[in-house]
Each structure stands twice: as C-alpha cells, then as structure tokens.
Amino acid sequence: MRKPVDTVMVEQRATSFTRRSIKTASKEQGLRLALSMIDLTTLEGKDSPEKVRSLCAKAILPWEGDIKPLLPSVAAICVYPSLVRIAKRALEGSTVAIASVATGFPSGQYPLDVRIEDVTEAVKAGADEIDMVINRGAFLSGSFDEVANEIICFREACGKAHLKIILETGELETLENVRAASELAIRAAALAGPIQDGEVFIKTSTGKISPAATMPVTLVMLDVIAEYFEETGIRIGMKPAGGIRTAKQALHYLVMVKETLGNAWLHKSLFRFGASSLTNDVLRQLVRQQTGQYTASYDFSEA
Numbered sequence: 001m002r003k004p005v006d007t008v009m010v011e012q013r014a015t016s017f018t019r020r021s022i023k024t025a026s027k028e029q030g031l032r033l034a035l036s037m038i039d040l041t042t043l044e045g046k047d048s049p050e051k052v053r054s055l056c057a058k059a060i061l062p063w064e065g066d067i068k069p070l071l072p073s074v075a076a077i078c079v080y081p082s083l084v085r086i087a088k089r090a091l092e093g094s095t096v097a098i099a100s101v102a103t104g105f106p107s108g109q110y111p112l113d114v115r116i117e118d119v120t121e122a123v124k125a126g127a128d129e130i131d132m133v134i135n136r137g138a139f140l141s142g143s144f145d146e147v148a149n150e151i152i153c154f155r156e157a158c159g160k161a162h163l164k165i166i167l168e169t170g171e172l173e174t175l176e177n178v179r180a181a182s183e184l185a186i187r188a189a190a191l192a193g194p195i196q197d198g199e200v201f202i203k204t205s206t207g208k209i210s211p212a213a214t215m216p217v218t219l220v221m222l223d224v225i226a227e228y229f230e231e232t233g234i235r236i237g238m239k240p241a242g243g244i245r246t247a248k249q250a251l252h253y254l255v256m257v258k259e260t261l262g263n264a265w266l267h268k269s270l271f272r273f274g275a276s277s278l279t280n281d282v283l284r285q286l287v288r289q290q291t292g293q294y295t296a297s298y299d300f301s302e303a
Helices: 007-019 024-036 049-060 081-090 112-125 136-140 144-158 175-191 215-232 247-261 278-291
Strands: 039-041 076-079 097-101 129-133 162-166 200-203 237-239
Touching (some): 024 247, 039 049, 049 076, 049 081, 076 081, 081 112, 112 129, 112 144, 129 144, 136 144, 136 175, 144 162, 162 237, 175 200, 175 215, 200 215, 215 247
Parallel strands (some): 076 097, 097 129, 129 162, 200 237
C-alpha cells in the first residue's frame, strides 16, 4: 500500500529548512557548491550556435573577475538535440557535461517511435545526459503501464548516457500524484537494467509550466529517493528546475537535501539545479562574501 502524503506536514517541514542559520564560512562553501550543481540551459526557438558557444564559455568559467579560489565550472549545459554537436566542440577538455532535452519536450505527446529517435540522435551527437519528460496525460488517466514502458524504452535508448525523468509536477495536481509519479519513474528506470549511483535522476519540471519547482514538491521527491536508497542501496539523483532564482533559495534547497538524504547527495553527480537565472545571483553573493560589496547586475553576462 502506498504511503499517504500529509500535505500540511510536508509544507511545514519544507518551511522549516528556510529557517536554518548558516555561518559565513559555510555560506560561501554552499554558494560554490550550488554553482557547481547548476545546469545552464537555453531552450528557446531562437537558439543559435553562437548563443550555445557563449553559454558553454560561461559554463566553463562563470565569471572572469578576481575571486579566490577559482570558481568551479557549472555541472552541465542543457540544449536541444540539434545543438548538441556545437556544445560538444565548445566544451572539449572541460568538466562540463552536455545534457539534451528529448522525448517530445516539453509536451511528451509525440508518437513513441519519434521520441525514442529523439533520444537516440541526441546521444549519437554526444549528449552525456538526456532530460526526458513523461506523458502526463497518460499518467493522469491512470495508464501507468504506458508511462512505465516509455521510460524503459527511453533508458534503453540512452545507452551510457544518464537519464533525468521530468515529471512536470505543476501539471500533476497533488502531492500524492507527485509521490506516485516519482516512485513509478524510479522503478520503471530500474526495469531497463541495473542503476549505478547518479545514472538516473527525477526532475520536477520543464521550466515551461508554472508552478515549477517548489520546496514541498521537491521534499516529497527526496523522500521517495530516501526510501528507495533504504530499500536498495542505490542513490537516485534529484533536479528541481524552474522558479529557483536566488542564492538564498538555493541554500535552502541544499539544507533540505542534506537533512533529508545526507552529505552523499551534496555533489553534482546526485543533485542539480535547473535554473540558469540562479547563476548570476550566486555569483553576486560570492563576490559580496569576499569584498563586502554588491556588484552591478551588468558585471555578469547573461549567456
């Protein structure tokens, strides 16, 4: 029997993580950690090779200003499949991974064979990670076997690439559904073959639907990950995406991850932020930590 979700308790727990006091030294460490966990993303109709190259340059070196020690690169850049080859050349020799959305992003409503081909082509072009989106219509209509089968097919199509499964929680209507979809996604991915730590993530949102990531939704998903780890010893990754815009919010999420899953998840291999707009606020706060002054917003590139 599925464990029920106490919505009031989840919201209270989520709020409690925003009230933790963080010392100055720990704050700078947390900001650097948050920066290293960001997936810089461009998913617009006007995306071009030039924009992707600019994004890759920022991903490798987020800011060229004077700050010690050197800032970490972000975790990954995320682009459409058609731009993966451009990103691969621009990121050569760096530690930044290439993620690509696929499977009929953001709707997930395309024919299955088209969505599988979408994954195959992105991996062939050099994607290290695939961000897929489930068919929410099928899930909400109770066609759970259909959703599970699609996830199995997509993971098989990934080959050695890691898989992030986007639930689009803003369309799932209830925390009960978020929990059910999280459990389904993880167990379906496992049916496609053994999972090593960090090979599979569950992700809140495409960033195209509001609300996107929220702390209560993320907490429910973290609880599912914790239970799966207790059962199997396998660490599933987590990626809240959309709506996280400030360094302060990012630190709240890191506190929640630490207290829910433990220190092992405080690494880009197991936790990511899908929030490009977060990057510059993290940079501003890091500069303030070292200089005591805020820099102007125009001191940081948007690409």
